[in-house]
Amino acid sequence: MIKLTNYLSHSYNKPDGHLLAAYEQAGGYRGVRKALAMTREQVIDEAKKAHIRGRGGAGFDCGTKWSFMPKQSNKPHYLVINADEGEPGTFKDRSIMEKNPHALIEGCIIGAYAIGAHAAYIYVRDELHLSKERLWGAIHEARAKGYLGKRPFGKDYEVEVYVHTGAGAYICGEETALLNSLEGRRGEPRLKPPFPAQYGAFGCPSTVNNVETIAIMPTAFEMGGDAFSQLSALHSFNDGGSRLFGISGHVKKPGLYEACVGLTLRELIYDLGGGILGDRELLGVIPGGSSCPVHRPDEIVNVPNDPRFEPYNGKSFLDLPLGVDTFRTVGSMLGTCCAIVLSDAADPVLALHNLMRFYRHESCGQCTPCREGCGWIERILNKVVEGKATIEELDRISEIASDITGNTICAFGDGAAQPALAFVRRYRKHFEDYILNSGRSQTGNLAL
Amino acid sequence: MAFALSAEQEQKFNEILKRYPNKMAACIPVLHLCQEANENWVSDEVIEFVAKRLELSAAHVKGVVTFYTLFNQKKPGKHQVWVCHTLSCALRGADKIIDHCEKRLGCHVGETSKDGKVTLRTAECLAACGNAPMMQVNKTYYENLTIEQVDRILDQLLGEGGR
Numbered sequence: 001m002i003k004l005t006n007y008l009s010h011s012y013n014k015p016d017g018h019l020l021a022a023y024e025q026a027g028g029y030r031g032v033r034k035a036l037a038m039t040r041e042q043v044i045d046e047a048k049k050a051h052i053r054g055r056g057g058a059g060f061d062c063g064t065k066w067s068f069m070p071k072q073s074n075k076p077h078y079l080v081i082n083a084d085e086g087e088p089g090t091f092k093d094r095s096i097m098e099k100n101p102h103a104l105i106e107g108c109i110i111g112a113y114a115i116g117a118h119a120a121y122i123y124v125r126d127e128l129h130l131s132k133e134r135l136w137g138a139i140h141e142a143r144a145k146g147y148l149g150k151r152p153f154g155k156d157y158e159v160e161v162y163v164h165t166g167a168g169a170y171i172c173g174e175e176t177a178l179l180n181s182l183e184g185r186r187g188e189p190r191l192k193p194p195f196p197a198q199y200g201a202f203g204c205p206s207t208v209n210n211v212e213t214i215a216i217m218p219t220a221f222e223m224g225g226d227a228f229s230q231l232s233a234l235h236s237f238n239d240g241g242s243r244l245f246g247i248s249g250h251v252k253k254p255g256l257y258e259a260c261v262g263l264t265l266r267e268l269i270y271d272l273g274g275g276i277l278g279d280r281e282l283l284g285v286i287p288g289g290s291s292c293p294v295h296r297p298d299e300i301v302n303v304p305n306d307p308r309f310e311p312y313n314g315k316s317f318l319d320l321p322l323g324v325d326t327f328r329t330v331g332s333m334l335g336t337c338c339a340i341v342l343s344d345a346a347d348p349v350l351a352l353h354n355l356m357r358f359y360r361h362e363s364c365g366q367c368t369p370c371r372e373g374c375g376w377i378e379r380i381l382n383k384v385v386e387g388k389a390t391i392e393e394l395d396r397i398s399e400i401a402s403d404i405t406g407n408t409i410c411a412f413g414d415g416a417a418q419p420a421l422a423f424v425r426r427y428r429k430h431f432e433d434y435i436l437n438s439g440r441s442q443t444g445n446l447a448l
Numbered sequence: 449m450a451f452a453l454s455a456e457q458e459q460k461f462n463e464i465l466k467r468y469p470n471k472m473a474a475c476i477p478v479l480h481l482c483q484e485a486n487e488n489w490v491s492d493e494v495i496e497f498v499a500k501r502l503e504l505s506a507a508h509v510k511g512v513v514t515f516y517t518l519f520n521q522k523k524p525g526k527h528q529v530w531v532c533h534t535l536s537c538a539l540r541g542a543d544k545i546i547d548h549c550e551k552r553l554g555c556h557v558g559e560t561s562k563d564g565k566v567t568l569r570t571a572e573c574l575a576a577c578g579n580a581p582m583m584q585v586n587k588t589y590y591e592n593l594t595i596e597q598v599d600r601i602l603d604q605l606l607g608e609g610g611r
Contacts, residue, residue: 076469088534088573126480126518127530127574129587162467167476167516170572184475184502186515202469248536248577255578290535338577340536354535358572364515447541 001233002267003260005242007219008212011100012256018134020141023102029147031218035110036155043114047217049225051232051240055092056082056173056210057289057335058411059324061238062217063225068197069115070205077117078206079108080182080196081214083124083131084166084173087289088358089340092244093211095256097124097131100215101138105161107214109152110221112159115207120161122211123178126168135163170362174410175208177364188366189410212244233262234323236308245322246338247273250280250346250448266318269341277448280343284426285318287327288335290355291415293422294348295332303329333418347443348427349434352419353381354446359416370413373404377420384431387439394431397424451493457485461501471502475512478502479519488528489520525560525567527605530584533570536577545581546570548595552602566605 010026011017023029035043048063069077081104085093096104108120124132139161142148150158164182166172172181176190179201200206220228220241229240242260245268247253252274259272265285269275276282282297299317303309306329312320320326327334342351360374377397383389401417401424408414424431434441453461464477475498482494490513499506513519531549533542546557549568553561560567576582579591583598590601 085575086573089536089577090573091575091577091579094575125575127571127584130589164467164473165477165480167480168518169516181476182473183470184472184504184512185508186511188515202473246578248580249539254580340539340577342539346539351535351539354533354538358534361572446535446538447543 001260001262002271003231003242003262005231005258005260007242007258008096008100008103008215008244009256009258012095018099018101018138020102020138020145023100027222028102028218029106029153031221032106032109032147033153035221036113036153036157040114040116043110046221046225047114049229050217050220051225051229051235051238052213052216052220053239053324054210055212055216055243055336057087057291057333059239059328059334062209062213065197065207065209066111066114068195069207070197071116073116073205075204076119076202077115078201078204079112079115079117079120080175080179080201080206080208081108081120081122081211082173082175082178082208083122083128083211084170084178085128085211086125086170086173087291087336087338088355089248089286090246090289090336090338091248092246092256092336092338094128094131095244096211096215097128098134101131101134102142103215103218104135104211105138105142105148107217108161109147109159110217111207111209111214113157115205117207118158118160120159121164121182121201122161123164123166123172123182125172126165132163132165139163169364170358171364171410171412174412177410178208179206186364188364189412191409216241216243231260232323233260233321234326237323237325239323239325243337245272246336247341248338249341250277250343251275251341252277261323262321264319264321265339266316268322268339269318273341276341276343278343278345280345280448283342283344283346284348285342286340286419287322287332288337288339290340290358291418292333292335293331293418294342294351294426295422296426301330343448345443345448346446347441348423348430349381349384349441350444350446352423353378353385355419355423356381356416359412359419363412363416367408367413369404369407370416373400373413374416376400384434385439387434387437389435391432391435394424394428394435451482451486451491451497453482453485457481472504472508475502475504475509476516479509479513483519487523489523525564527566527586528569529566529605530569530571530574532572532574532576532580532582532584534573536573537580537582540580542581544595545583545593545598548598549583549602552599553606561606563606565607566602 181187
C-alpha cells in the first residue's frame with residue numbers, strides 16, 4: 001500500500017530548506033532533545049523499538065548495532081557515517097546531505113550519545129562537492145547555536161561532527177574499507193572479527209551507520225520508537241517506519257519517493273514511477289542497487305512454511321512488499337531500496353556487461369577470487385557481445401561467480417557475483433542468442 | 449622547484465589536522481588540498497611533501513595515491529569532465545552523451561582536448577541515477593542531460609568559437 005511521507009523530504013523543494021531556520025521551523029532538533037533527556041540505555045532501547053533496518057544495504061537493525069558498543073572502555077568511541085554512496089542505482093543519501101543536512105547532524109548527536117562517542121565522522125565520497133559544502137554549512141550553523149560542541153542542548157555531553165572525504169573508490173562503502181580510508185590508508189577491507197564495535201576507527205570501538213539510517217533517527221525519537229515502527233506494513237517483520245524509495249532506468253518518472261515501508265515493486269514502478277517508458281513491457285527489475293539479483297516480472301512468491309507470507313504466496317514477485325526480510329526469504333535482497341528498471345527495449349546481456357565492467361573496475365584487488373573473477377567474467381562477456389563466445393564459456397560465468405561467492409574478505413565479491421548469476425539464469429536465452437547468432441541480438445541496445 | 453603550500457593553504461592544512469586523533473588520517477584530505485594547489489595532479493614532489501608533513505613514508509602516500517581514482521598521476525586539462533556510464537545512466541543514453549563529447553572535444557575518453565582545456569573521462573556511478581544521464585564538470589553535477597545541454601556546457605568550457 002502506498003503511504004507517502006515527508007519526514008526527510010519535506011525540505012526537498014524549498015530553496016533554503018537546507019538551512020537551520022527552515023529545519024527548525026519544520027520541527028527539527030526536537031527528537032534530539034528527547035533523546036538527550038534519556039540515559040544511553042534508554043536511547044538504544046527506543047531505537048530498537050523503532051526497528052530501523054540499516055538503509056545502506058545490509059539491513060541490520062540499527063538499535064541492535066548500537067547495543068554492541070562496549071558500555072565501558074578506556075578508549076574513545078567513534079560514530080562513523082557511511083556517505084560513500086556509489087552503489088549503481090542508488091541516489092538517496094545525496095539528497096539528504098544536499099537538501100536536509102541538519103537531519104543527519106541531529107541524528108549524529110543522537111547516535112553519538114547512544115554509543116558513547118564524542119566525535120562523529122561523516123565519510124562523504126569526494127565527488128559529492130555540494131553535499132560536503134552543505135554538511136559543513138550545517139555543522140557551522142549547529143555549532144554557532146551550541147547544538148554541537150561542549151554542551152549540546154544544555155546536556156553535559158560533548159559532540160563534534162566532522163566531514164571526511166574519500167577519493168573515488170566504491171569499495172570504501174564497505175565499512176571496514178571505509179575505516180581504513182578514514183585512517184588515511186588504502187581502502188582495503190579488513191578481516192572480521194574483530195568487528196568495528198570492538199576495533200574500529202583508529203583502533204577504537206566504532207559504529208558505522210548509513211546516512212539515511214541516522215537521518216531518520218530524529219523522526220523516530222520525536223514520534224516515539226514504537227509509533228514510528230507502526231507506520232510500516234512490515235512491523236511484524238521488525239522492519240519499521242518509512243524510508244526513501246528510489247527508481248531509475250526505463251520508467252516515466254524516475255526519482256526519489258519517501259513512503260512507509262510496505263510499498264511493493266509494482267507500486268514503485270507503475271504508480272510512483274509512472275510506468276515503463278514508451279508504455280513498453282517490463283523485462284526485469286533490480287530491486288535495490290546493482291548488487292541485488294535481477295528479477296523477472298513473471299516470478300511468483302512461494303514461501304510455504306511461514307504464515308507471514310500467506311497473503312503473498314502465489315502472487316507476483318512485484319506484489320511482495322519491499323522489506324529486508326521479505327526479500328531475503330524469497331532469495332532476493334532489498335539492498336538500498338533503489339530499483340533499476342529494464343524495459344524490453346533493453347538488452348540484459350549488455351546490462352550485465354555494463355555491471356561487470358563496474359565490478360571489475362571497483363574490485364580493490366585484495367582477494368584473488370574477486371580480483372581475477374570479476375575480470376574473467378567481464379572478458380567472457382566481451383566475447384559474448386562480440387559473438388565469439390561458446391556455450392561452455394557462458395556456463396563458466398556461473399561457475400566463476402559461484403567460486404567468488406563466500407571466498408572473499410568482504411561482501412563485494414558476493415555483490416559482484418549475484419548479478420552475474422541472476423542475469424545468466426534468468427535471461428539465458430538472450431545470452432544464447434548472442435552466441436548462436438554470432439553477436440546479433442534482438443535489441444542490441446541499453447537505451448531506448 | 450619543490451612543492452609548497454601558500455599561507456592560506458597552510459591554514460587549511462592545520463585545520464584538517466585538528467580534526468583527527470593522528471596525522472595519518474589527514475592523508476586523503478591533505479592530498480586533495482595539495483592536488484588542488486598543484487594544477488590538479490599529484491606529482492612526486494607532492495608525495496614527498498605530504499609524506500614529510502604527515503610523518504609517513506613516501507611509499508605509504510604513493511600507495512594511497514595509486515589506490516584512489518581521483519588522484520591524478522598526470523596533469524589533466526584545465527577542466528575535468530566525467531560522464532557517468534554505469535547501468536542507470538546507460539539505460540538513459542549515456543553512450544550517446546559520451547560519443548558526442550568525444551566528437552566535440554576531438555579526443556577519446558581518458559584523453560585531453562588538443563588545446564589542453566578539457567580532459568574527458570567516464571565515471572562509475574556518481575549517485576545521480578534518478579536524473580540520468582548526468583556528467584560532472586569540475587565540482588558541479590549536470591543532470592537530466594540532453595545533447596543540446598552538453599553542447600552548451602562544452603561551449604563554455606572551450607571558450608568562444610568552440611573547439
